[in-house]
Amino acid sequence: IDTGINPDNPSFADIGGDGYDHTNPWGAGNYAGVCDPGDPTYDPTFPCNDKLIGAWGYASVNGGDPTDPNGHGSHTASTAAGNVVLGATVNTPNGYVVTDDISGVAPHANVVMYAACCTGSALSAARDQVVIDGVDVVNYSIGSASPTSDPWGSSFAVQWLAVRDAGIFVATSAGNNGNAAETLGSPGDLPWMATIGATTHDLTYLNAVINMSGGDTAPPADILGRGPTVGYGPAPIVYAGDFADALCLNPFPAGTFSGQIVICDRGVNARIAKGANVLAGDAGGMVLAEVTPGGPGALLIDAHVLPAVHITDTDGDVLKAWVASGSGHMATISGATVDQNPAYADIMAKFSSRGANRALPDIIKPDISAPGVGIMAAYRDGVEFNIIQGTSMASPHVAGAGALLKALHPDWTAAEIQSALMTTSFSGVIDTDGVSPAGPFDVGAGRIDLAQAGAAGLLLDETTADFEAANPADGGIPSELNLPSMGQDQCVGTCSWTRTVENVLATAGSW
Numbered sequence: 316i317d318t319g320i321n322p323d324n325p326s327f328a329d330i331g332g333d334g335y336d337h338t339n340p341w342g343a344g345n346y347a348g349v350c351d352p353g354d355p356t357y358d359p360t361f362p363c364n365d366k367l368i369g370a371w372g373y374a375s376v377n378g379g380d381p382t383d384p385n386g387h388g389s390h391t392a393s394t395a396a397g398n399v400v401l402g403a404t405v406n407t408p409n410g411y412v413v414t415d416d417i418s419g420v421a422p423h424a425n426v427v428m429y430a431a432c433c434t435g436s437a438l439s440a441a442r443d444q445v446v447i448d449g450v451d452v453v454n455y456s457i458g459s460a461s462p463t464s465d466p467w468g469s470s471f472a473v474q475w476l477a478v479r480d481a482g483i484f485v486a487t488s489a490g491n492n493g494n495a496a497e498t499l500g501s502p503g504d505l506p507w508m509a510t511i512g513a514t515t516h517d518l519t520y521l522n523a524v525i526n527m528s529g530g531d532t533a534p535p536a537d538i539l540g541r542g543p544t545v546g547y548g549p550a551p552i553v554y555a556g557d558f559a560d561a562l563c564l565n566p567f568p569a570g571t572f573s574g575q576i577v578i579c580d581r582g583v584n585a586r587i588a589k590g591a592n593v594l595a596g597d598a599g600g601m602v603l604a605e606v607t608p609g610g611p612g613a614l615l616i617d618a619h620v621l622p623a624v625h626i627t628d629t630d631g632d633v634l635k636a637w638v639a640s641g642s643g644h645m646a647t648i649s650g651a652t653v654d655q656n657p658a659y660a661d662i663m664a665k666f667s668s669r670g671a672n673r674a675l676p677d678i679i680k681p682d683i684s685a686p687g688v689g690i691m692a693a694y695r696d697g698v699e700f701n702i703i704q705g706t707s708m709a710s711p712h713v714a715g716a717g718a719l720l721k722a723l724h725p726d727w728t729a730a731e732i733q734s735a736l737m738t739t740s741f742s743g744v745i746d747t748d749g750v751s752p753a754g755p756f757d758v759g760a761g762r763i764d765l766a767q768a769g770a771a772g773l774l775l776d777e778t779t780a781d782f783e784a785a786n787p788a789d790g791g792i793p794s795e796l797n798l799p800s801m802g803q804d805q806c807v808g809t810c811s812w813t814r815t816v817e818n819v820l821a822t823a824g825s826w
Contacts, residue, residue, distance in 0.1 A: 316441045316455050317388030319381045319430035320370060322362045324389060324397075326419070326693040327426060329364040331398030335423050337365040347371065347427055347448055349381055366398065369427035371444055373437035381430035386695035388428060390703060391456045393417075393693035395711035396424035396718060403700045405691060407618035410545045411651055413520075413702065417691055420715025420765075421722075424452075432457055435471075442474045446481045451721045453478065454714035455487040455502070456707035462673035463501035467786040472505055479507040480779040484717040484729040486511055488706035489681040490668035494612075494747050496756065497673050499681065504674035506796055507782055509717075509733045513667040513687025513709035514744055514762050517660035520544075520616055520651040520689065522624040524576075524602055524634065527552070531641030535633050537649075540602075540626040541614040543702060546650030547600040547622035552576040554638050555593065563589040567596025574599035576646055578635060580606045581625075590619035600648045604631025605665075612747030613665040615704050616689030622648045663757050664688050665747045667706055670756035676804030677794035681759040683737050684744065685712035716763055723769050728776055734799040735771035736763050760800060772824060773816040775799050 320327065330336050339345060347369025349358040356372055356379060363369065372379035383389045397419035405413040427450060431437035438457070445453050466472045478485055489512045492498040503510035522542040526549060527534035553575045555563050563579035577593040581603055590601050600621055605613050605628035614625050626634070638644050664687055672680040687709030694701035713736065720732045727735070740761030744753040777797045785791040794803050794812065801812040818824060 316429040316431050316438065316445070316453060316457065317391050318385055318432045319377065319383035319388045320367065320392055320426070320428035321383050321389045321693065321696055322367055322370070324393070324693040324699060325400050326389070326393035326397030327367045328398060329366050331422055332401040333399040333422070335399070337423065337425060339365040339368050340425060341368060366425060367428070368425045369448065371429045371441065373431050373434070373440055375434040376430055376432065376437045381428055383430070383695055386698065386701060387456070387707065388430065388432065389693040389695060390690070390701065391454055391707060391711045392426055392428060393419055394690060394708060395419055395454050395715040396421045396426050397693055398422050403691065405618065405700045405702055407543055408620040409618070409622050411543050411618070413543055413691065415691060420712055421718035424715070424718045439471065439474065442478055445483060446478060450483060452714050452717045453483055453485045454711045455485060456710045458488055458490050458500055458503055460490060460492050460498065460500040463504050466505050466674055467783070467788065472502065475502055475505055476507050476779060476782055479729055482729055484721065484732050485509060486710045486713040486717060488710040489513070491666040491705050493667045493669050494663070494665045496669050497671055499668040499670055499672065501674065504672045504678070504680055506675060506678045506785070506793060506798065509683065509713060509736070510681040510759070511706060511710040511713045512681040512684035512758055513664040513704070513706045514684045514758070515612065515660055515662045515664065515688045516686040517657050518653065518655045518689070519659045521654050522651050523649040524624055524626065524646050525649045526647045527637070528645045529641065529643035530637055532637060535637055538626055538630045538634060540624040540630070541616055542624045543616060543618055543651050544622045544624065544648065546648055548576060548647030549645050550574055550576050550599050550647070552578065552602070552638060552644050552646040554578045554635050556580070563592045566592045569595065569597060571596035572598040576600040576602060576648060578602045578604055578631070578638065580604055582606055586615070586617050587619060590621050590623050594621045602626060602634065604628065604634065606631065608748070609665045610748035610750070612662040612749065616702050618702055622650070624648050661741065661744045661762055662749055663744060663747050663753045664704065667757070675793050677802050678798070679755050679759065679800040679802045682733065682800065683713065683740055683759040683761065683763055685709040685763050713763055716765055716768065719765065720769060727774065730777045731774040734775040735768045737799040738773065739767035739771050740764055755800070772818060772820045773826060774819055775814060775816055
């Protein structure tokens with residue numbers, strides 16, 4: 316359920332780059348939504364196939380056309396279930412080119428897109444339709460920063476419980492309002508959703524500000540950052556704050572700069588917009604500096620419109636202090652080097668929303684985390700593939716994992732799939748600063764580990780009746796739900812929980 320899909324992208328072709336020829340589980344020629352000749356919204360120009368077996372449009376969104384206008388839906392769908400694509404290429408606006416082989420987590424799964432983002436009526440209709448269509452897994456990279464007012468009384472929350480009751484595993488994004496505490500909103504605060512935080516993975520685009528000279532004080536040593544970009548410089552380097560707009564909130568008038576590298580502070584407006592705003596003023600490059608404490612988990616992989624590098628707040632303070640002294644400051648943006656190293660992986664993204672859960676403090680959120688920084692996947696017309704980040708990109712990793720587990724264990728319930736993912740997850744994730752262990756309100760149970768999840772020996776299940784009975788307004792106790800996490804907001808001294816597990820191995824065992 317997202318912004319739509321671009322059906323012509325090779326991520327959604329009938330035959331994948333690995334030669335896999337999809338089979339339509341509904342039978343050859345049977346499609347849903349705009350591809351169904353029997354549906355009032357039928358559009359013979361929209362090309363479904365045995366991979367992309369349906370697409371639903373809604374009149375209140377893009378005039379009912381399920382074609383993706385901005386790339387978000389195509390990116391999430393291909394991350395979850397896109398084909399193997401050999402030689403996928405990202406041509407960044409600044410001239411840097413990335414070519415790689417990519418795949419969704421479940422590349423042989425079938426896809427139905429519900430282009431409902433974002434009106435309330437369309438989203439409600441989509442939640443109904445996934446049940447009618449009988450899908451196995453839903454990715455929902457949509458949410459609000461506000462908590463659910465009443466998980467048992469809100470119509471959308473009850474509707475999500477009905478989706479779970481239909482046996483559908485749902486992954487939803489935790490939100491991008493981190494890294495302060497209690498920044499996770501709805502519907503990720505619901506106990507019947509799998510709520511996903513975002514981590515880094517092991518491949519990054521190293522970049523740096525190098526060869527600095529000038530000023531009245533010693534130039535800083537080279538400053539390492541991130542960014543898929545071509546190099547630029549040497550060129551004069553200046554701070555946007557000296558031009559009355561440190562955050563680069565608005566387009567600078569043409570001629571404000573003459574090819575300088577401009578330092579912009581991060582915050583308020585979109586990161587890509589900052590680059591566009593300095594380019595409008597004839598800047599030649601940009602340094603995007605964090606302004607709040609972070610670390611490696613703050614550095615994101617943006618394809619900016621001009622050569623640019625993203626640096627930490629600590630390095631940003633050093634750079635701006637140097638630029639403030641004297642004159643004649645010069646620097647070079649080195650340009651990206653693709654590097655793969657386990658040291659870059661399993662760090663919480665700074666943007667990832669954190670618990671505790673404001674709607675239900677006894678229910679730990681997020682549930683689990685997955686890679687959500689620098690994700691290369693399908694995008695929109697004119698930009699076939701792109702590298703972006705967000706918990707929107709982390710959630711489809713878990714949706715794809717849910718699809719694989721459903722294929723491997725078709726008798727597992729949605730709750731059991733979630734428990735397998737949580738109880739086998741990698742628990743060594745580091746917080747945004749790159750030093751401190753991530754806590755349960757940051758990462759949840761851990762980062763998904765598909766090498767282990769399919770072999771989980773103990774599963775936890777939960778019923779719709781028990782979810783309904785846990786309503787505190789009716790005397791229910793949410794902390795008693797049979798979930799693979801345990802929390803009590805009012806615990807003092809000693810707490811206890813009871814959980815029921817099932818051994819699904821072929822033999823007895825002890826744990």
